[in-house]
Every structure is written in C-alpha cells, then in structure tokens.
Amino acid sequence: MKRKNIHAFTFLGGFIGIFFSLTSTANVEFSSTLKTEIGITDKSTLQKFESVWQPELNLSISDSLDMTLIGRLRFDTEKNLGYKGDSFDAYGTLNGPVYEANNTDFEIRELYFDTQMADVFWRLGKQQVVWGQADGLKILDVINPQNYREFILDDFDDSRIPLWMMNAEIPIGEDDSLQLLWIPDQSYHRFANNGSDYQVTSPLLVPQPVTGIDIASFKLDKPNKIFQDSDLGLRYSKFYNGWDLTFNYLYHYLDSPVYYQQLSNNKVAIDAKYKRSHLLGLTASKAFDNWTIRSEIGYSTQSYHLLDSDSQAFIDYEGIGNAQDLSSVIGLDWQGLEDGMLSFQWFQSRLLDVDNDIGSAMIRPRNNHIYSVLYQQNFANETWKLEALAMYGVDQNDSSIQVELSHMLESNLKLWVGADLFKGDKQSLFGQFNDTDRLVFGFEWGF
Numbered sequence: 001m002k003r004k005n006i007h008a009f010t011f012l013g014g015f016i017g018i019f020f021s022l023t024s025t026a027n028v029e030f031s032s033t034l035k036t037e038i039g040i041t042d043k044s045t046l047q048k049f050e051s052v053w054q055p056e057l058n059l060s061i062s063d064s065l066d067m068t069l070i071g072r073l074r075f076d077t078e079k080n081l082g083y084k085g086d087s088f089d090a091y092g093t094l095n096g097p098v099y100e101a102n103n104t105d106f107e108i109r110e111l112y113f114d115t116q117m118a119d120v121f122w123r124l125g126k127q128q129v130v131w132g133q134a135d136g137l138k139i140l141d142v143i144n145p146q147n148y149r150e151f152i153l154d155d156f157d158d159s160r161i162p163l164w165m166m167n168a169e170i171p172i173g174e175d176d177s178l179q180l181l182w183i184p185d186q187s188y189h190r191f192a193n194n195g196s197d198y199q200v201t202s203p204l205l206v207p208q209p210v211t212g213i214d215i216a217s218f219k220l221d222k223p224n225k226i227f228q229d230s231d232l233g234l235r236y237s238k239f240y241n242g243w244d245l246t247f248n249y250l251y252h253y254l255d256s257p258v259y260y261q262q263l264s265n266n267k268v269a270i271d272a273k274y275k276r277s278h279l280l281g282l283t284a285s286k287a288f289d290n291w292t293i294r295s296e297i298g299y300s301t302q303s304y305h306l307l308d309s310d311s312q313a314f315i316d317y318e319g320i321g322n323a324q325d326l327s328s329v330i331g332l333d334w335q336g337l338e339d340g341m342l343s344f345q346w347f348q349s350r351l352l353d354v355d356n357d358i359g360s361a362m363i364r365p366r367n368n369h370i371y372s373v374l375y376q377q378n379f380a381n382e383t384w385k386l387e388a389l390a391m392y393g394v395d396q397n398d399s400s401i402q403v404e405l406s407h408m409l410e411s412n413l414k415l416w417v418g419a420d421l422f423k424g425d426k427q428s429l430f431g432q433f434n435d436t437d438r439l440v441f442g443f444e445w446g447f
Contacts, residue, residue, distance in 0.1 A: 181233030248281035398424020
C-alpha cells in the first residue's frame with residue numbers, strides 16, 4: 001500500500017522552483033551520509049537490514065541569509081519495524097513523509113532559513129529545538145514529538161520529528177538571551193505500528209483488551225487549526241556565577257493522545273483526544289573541576305493516565321485520571337577518567353493533586369523513579385569508543401541496557417557493533433520489550 005503526502009509534494013514542487021532561482025547566486029555546500037545497520041534478535045532472526053541516505057544542502061544566499069535543507073531516504077529489507085504505509089494521522093498538514101510504501105520512506109527532515117535582523121537571530125522553517133540535558137529520557141525536551149519506531153533506541157536527533165516553526169533568539173546583555181517559539185505545525189508522536197517489534201503494549205501507556213468487552217468504535221480527535229491550535233514556547237537563558245541557567249515555559253498539546261473509554265452493553269467506545277497543558281521548567285548546570293552537576297525540573301499542569309478497568313473510577317471518569325506532574329532529573333558527570341566519562345542520573349516523577357478514587361485506580365504509581373548510568377571511554381587516540389547506557393526503573397523493577405563499541409576506520413567512515421537489552425515484567429515500560437533483545441552491526445560513511 002502506497003501513501004503520499006500531497007501537501008508535502010505540492011510544497012516540495014514550489015521549493016524546487018525557489019531553489020533553482022537561489023542557487024544561481026548563492027554559495028552552495030553539499031554533503032551526505034550513508035548509514036547501514038543490521039539488527040539480529042536473540043532468537044537469531046533478522047530484525048532489520050536498514051540503509052539510510054541523508055543528504056544536506058547549505059546555501060549562503062547573502063551575508064545575512066542562509067538556508068539549510070536536510071532530506072532522508074530510508075529502506076529496510078525487513079518488515080518488523082513498522083513502516084508499512086500506515087496512516088499519517090500523527091502528522092500535521094505539511095509534515096510527514098513525502099512518500100512512504102512498504103518499508104521505504106522519503107522525507108524532508110529539516111528545511112529552514114537563518115537570518116539576523118535588529119540583533120535578533122531568526123530561524124524560520126522545519127527544524128528541531130532541544131530543551132533540557134537529560135540522557136535516555138525526556139523532561140523538557142518535548143518541543144519536537146518523537147518517532148517510536150524503535151522505542152527509545154534510536155538517537156534522539158534521528159527520532160525527533162522536526163516541526164515547522166518560528167524560532168527567534170533575542171540577546172539580552174552580554175550573557176543572557178530570550179528564545180521565542182511559535183509552532184503552528186500540529187504533528188505528534190508516531191508510535192510503532194501494530195504487530196511491529198516495538199509496538200507499545202504496556203497498560204501504563206495504552207488501553208488493554210477486557211475479556212467479554214468488544215471495541216464498538218475508535219475515533220481520533222486531532223487539532224487542525226493553524227493559529228488557534230499553535231504551540232507557544234519561551235526560554236530565558238542566563239549565566240550566573242558559573243551556573244548555566246534556563247527558565248522555560250511551553251503552552252502545548254501533549255504529544256500522546258488521551259484514550260477516553262465509554263462502556264455500554266459490553267462494548268467500549270474509544271475517543272482519543274489530544275489535550276493541552278502548560279509546562280514550566282528550569283535547568284541548571286555547573287562544572288566543579290572534574291565534576292559537572294546538572295539538574296532539570298518540569299511542572300506540567302495536566303497529565304493523563306489510564307485507570308484499572310475493574311475499578312468504579314474507570315466508569316466514572318471514562319478510563320482516564322488527570323493530575324499535575326512534577327518531574328525532575330539530577331545528573332552528576334565525572335570527567336576524571338583519562339579519555340573517559342561517567343554520568344549518573346536520577347529521574348523522578350510525582351503526580352500531584354490526585355483524588356483518592358482516581359489515585360487508587362491509576363495503573364501508574366503516583367511516584368516513579370528511574371536511575372541511569374552512562375559510561376563513555378575513548379581509546380587509541382579517539383579512534384575507538386565504548387559507550388554504555390543502563391536505566392533501571394525502581395517502581396516497576398525493569399531495565400534497559402544499550403552498549404556500543406565503535407571504530408573510526410577513516411575520518412569519514414565509522415563502524416560499530418552493539419547490543420540492546422531489556423528486562424522486566426510485560427506490564428512495565430522497559431519490560432514490555434523483553435523479547436526484543438538484539439545485536440546490531442553497522443557503518444556510516446560521510447561524503
């Protein structure tokens with residue numbers, strides 16, 4: 001089954017015309033990377049044989065105007081990771097792949113213009129904006145939605161879904177700045193397809209089938225008004241007494257739909273809606289000799305969680321409990337190792353102002369804690385690198401381990417071998433993928 005984003009095709013055609021008119025006078029730089037990765041499960045089956053070509057074009061149109069275009073063509077010989085031409089419901093009108101069929105897709109990853117006017121730096125177009133400093137999990141890094149085709153195993157730079165937006169950086173004094181974001185692009189998380197290796201199945205995240213209850217209907221209510229449904233962001237960055245500080249505010253739609261469920265006559269009608277929330281955040285980091293301390297705090301006025309289908313609250317509140325969420329991460333990095341680094345993180349999420357009836361029926365615990373350790377080590381003049389990230393969920397007793405050994409064979413040729421391991425109960429965040437442990441082999445060539 002083939003899918004084409006007609007709006008993106010139309011936009012691409014218009015851009016090609018503009019491109020040829022600009023390149024006649026602009027300075028042009030072109031580069032690209034070709035990455036191939038093979039994944040083999042612990043059952044000795046081939047999970048993926050994926051090749052990704054990512055071209056990048058940079059135009060210096062004038063002294064004050066630059067343009068960047070990044071594309072991505074992906075092909076996978078296997079059918080285990082979800083690209084089968086399914087619906088584009090997660091994407092906004094002008095977003096999403098230009099072409100997608102079976103295990104192939106092509107998209108404009110990023111397309112933006114950089115300019116400076118009245119001492120304000122402007123980046124206009126499709127782009128990624130990163131807030132926060134946490135490894136492995138996200139608290140403030142929620143500007144761009146994420147593609148969960150491989151859960152959280154893919155690099156965030158590759159799994160983020162770039163958005164069309166206006167991004168303005170306003171300098172304040174010598175060290176401070178104010179960032180303003182206007183995001184009319186209504187694109188959201190894209191989850192792995194049903195039946196793929198990383199299909200989300202945990203009751204923490206998706207409604208569970210109930211014996212004797214059939215699904216009567218499923219409806220997705222997606223915002224589609226460019227101005228009324230826009231997201232707005234504000235970040236103030238400050239350097240004070242050796243501390244790098246940011247103060248963040250985001251008015252946005254949560255990137256995962258809320259699955260309201262109405263029971264009637266042994267049938268359930270699922271009404272999935274995207275809901276608004278205010279996010280207030282703070283980051284702080286400072287280096288002390290070989291140590292760096294990092295902290296990140298996010299307060300969300302709205303968060304939504306599934307309820308136990310056997311509870312009365314499930315019927316009263318249509319299967320969803322609403323609460324405020326206070327999340328944080330404290331990180332401690334040690335660079336005392338020769339050519340190496342150790343990083344420790346403590347994530348915590350606490351639900352606030354929860355009614356007792358809802359709290360006792362929530363599948364997710366009110367307090368959730370995850371610890372992580374990151375180890376990086378370079379060898380042989382940084383031609384070899386070992387990296388390992390381990391995360392442990394205290395409340396669910398589940399874990400994730402990612403290990404990679406890479407070698408720079410040439411300055412533009414990287415080889416690697418790695419392993420991705422999960423452990424835990426099928427109901428937990430990491431444990432739901434307990435059967436998807438794998439070895440990976442790959443190379444990346446830049447040219």
